[in-house]
Amino acid sequence: MTTLTDQPQWQKLSELAASVKQAHMRDWFAEDSQRAQSMQAKACGIFLDYSKNRVTDEVLTTLFDLARAQGLETARERMFSGEPVNHTEQRAVLHTALRNLSGEPVQVEGEDVMPEIQATLEKMREFTEAVHNQTHVGYTGKPVKDIVAIGIGGSFLGPKIMTEALKPYRTDKVKVHFVANVDGCHIHDVLSQVNHEETLIVMSSKSFSTQETLQNTQSAKQWFLKAGGSQADIARHFVAVSSNVKAATEFGIDKDNVFPMWDWVGGRYSLWSAIGLPICLALGYDNFHRLLKGAHQMDEHFRSAPLKNNLPVILGMLGVWYRNFFNAQSHVLLPYYHYLRGLPAYVQQLDMESNGKRTNDSGDTVNYQTGPIIWGSEGTNGQHSFHQLIHQGTSVIPADFLLPLKVPNQNDTHHAMLASNCFGQSQALMQGKTYDECYADLADETDVQRRSKLAAHKTMPGNKPSNTLLFEQLDPETLGSLVALYEHKVFVQGVIWEVNSFDQxxxxxxxxxxxxxxxxxxxxxxxxxxxxxxxxxxxxxxxxx
Incomplete structure (x- = not known):
């Protein structure tokens, strides 16, 4: 079997990288007026401009050839078909089935899992509506006003960040609070804001034994009992997302209020399951369903689009290019939209927990770099802090700029300023500013030695790679597509690097x-x-x- 670094496409990429490192993107744009038009793609309402990358047509063709040589298309179909691609745990990987709206069956070990998924979604819908229309009330008859969602990792980040990103779509019927940190300050601060008679606790733990989540839930139980509730009343105020029904019912939760989890859903891929119950409660079931719809649309695109037009494949292979041939140790996400500010943290877990591996599928230690460090924050804030390192530091740090073209509750000036900063930063990273340009700007400086020194300090080399992702607006469908895009990007890179992206x-x-x-x-x-x-x-x- 040919190892990754022995693949002829890998060898060719090594040769191409040596020549590309001597070139500057500024010159490529000057020489080719069609570069931007030729390096763009669109799917599921997301427009990707990847022209500000240190790639040529030959580099891109070779990257896609490497993807084929590594069996990406076959691996992709194996995942969608329910084969146990999580080979170290002998499990299927079917977060895609959770949002499968095609009506087609999905088989796991000869059994169609779609009826159980659909039954769970229906249960989520009914429970959400019962809370919202006040047929599910607390033990004193008062309606639920506050939801305290307790989880950690994917059971926390997914629901919290999706709910935060879709703030304009939140219902006014309930307020959702999230708790993950086992530090007692967190659960104390949240519980001190709510009335136990009007509060519903949603505990999310597949095993019902995750240390941090169980401790926080026990603390919530003690708070509830101390405030006047009884053990029998817990059934009205606590629900669980767990596969351990026995432990949940022993805790006091009504078995009808235990929502199932499956072994073929990893925590960081689970927001589409009953782990998303807090999203339903915060946004309403219809908006949660729209989130699933957007993700399903991206699944269909990833599964069927040619590699050269395939958004997850393009982003994934560009990431391989920089990680393995430019020694890029990190990748930064820069959302230019306040409500999307949590996305870097979400992708951080998704990517680093999936591909932060050193052992390949054969059990051997790899001799190449795998998953990068993922980081970032909302756009304009970063411009006044860490963008300095990206512009003038010594490391190659690829960037993803993300911007909705329309936003709620903003006047034209605010959003135009936001867009101008987003586009201006990507231009500055690519273009830079030469020593001669900086020297010319300092014409009023009479001290030649000082002028030369200042020009050197102000010089920005440019040639810094970035992608820009635009979308009409951040509605539930678009957010679903965006998250699925990054999920599949991670999968692409795992296949190339021959690591299992689904264990931890x-x-x-x-x-x-x-x-x-x-x-x-x-x-x-x-x-x-x-x-x-x-x-x-x-x-x-x-x-x-």
Whole structure:
């Protein structure tokens, strides 16, 4: 079997990179008036301009050839068809089935999973409507006004960030609060704002044993009981998204208010499942369904579009180009829309937990770089802080600029300023400013030596790569498509790098050790299992408490 670095396309890309590094995008734009038109793509309401990348037509063709050589098209179909592509855990990977609106069956081990998915969606719809129309009320008969959603990782980030991004679509019937941090300050601050008689707790944990989530839920239970509720009343005020029905009912949750999870849905891909119940409650079921619709549309595009016109493939292969041939250690996301400010954190988990791997599908340690560091924040704020590093630092940091063309609740001047900053930053990163241009700007400086020195400090090399993604507006469909776009980009890169994008053994180790240390702090563990540093830390903590 040919390894990745032995693929002829990989070898050719290495040669092309050497020549591309000597070229400047500024010159390419000057020489080719059609460059922008030839390097753009559109699908599902998302327009992608990737012309400000350090690529030629030959580079792009070779990247797509590498994708074919690595079996991307076959791997893509295996995932959609329900084969166990998560091979280390022998599981199918079917977040795409959760938003499958085609009416077609999806088989897992010979069984169509779509009826159970559709039944769960119907259960979510009915429960959401019961809360909103006040047929589901608290134990004193008062309607639910506040939802406290407790989870962590994908069970927290997905619902929180989607709800935040779609703020203009929120219902005024309830207010949703999110809690993830096991730091007691967080759950205390949230519960101090709400009335226990009018509050619904939504606990999301597949196992019903995730340490942080279970502790926060126990604290919420103690708060509820202390405020006047009884154990029997918990059934009106607590619901769970979990596969462990027994643990949920022993906690006091009505079995009819336990929403299912499946092994073939990873946490970071789970917002489309019952994990999205807080989204339903915040936005209404119809808007949640629109979110699914947008994601399904991107699934169809990813599954059927030719590689050269395929948004996830284009973004994924550009990422491979910079990670492996330009030593780009990170990738920055820059949403120019306040409500979308949480997207970098969402993609950070999605990407880094999926492709932060060093072992390939054969069990061998790879000899190339895999997943990059993902980071970022909302656009104009970053321009006054970390953009400095992107413009004049020594690292190659590819950037994604994201902008809705229309936004609610803004006058023309605000949004025009936002757009001008977005477009201006991508232009500045590509174009830069030469020493000669900076020197000419300093014509009033009479000290030649100082003028030369200042010109050097003001010079920006440019040639910094970026993509710009535009969409008409950030409605539920578009957000669904956008998130699915990044999901599939991650999948593309996992296939190229030959890593399993769907396990997370590093996360599992952290959970295991955290539980062991907790036992140590509580005096329930053999001290010999800890290294001396950890023992000293435990000792200092226990002495202080």
């Amino acid at each position: 053994w590093g996360v599992e180790l952290g959970k295991q050790l955290g539980n062991e240390v907790l036992n140590g702090i509580q005096g329930n563990a053999d001290a010999s299992q800890f290294d001396d540093s950890t023992l000293q830390l435990i000792k200092q903590f226990t002495q202080a408490n």
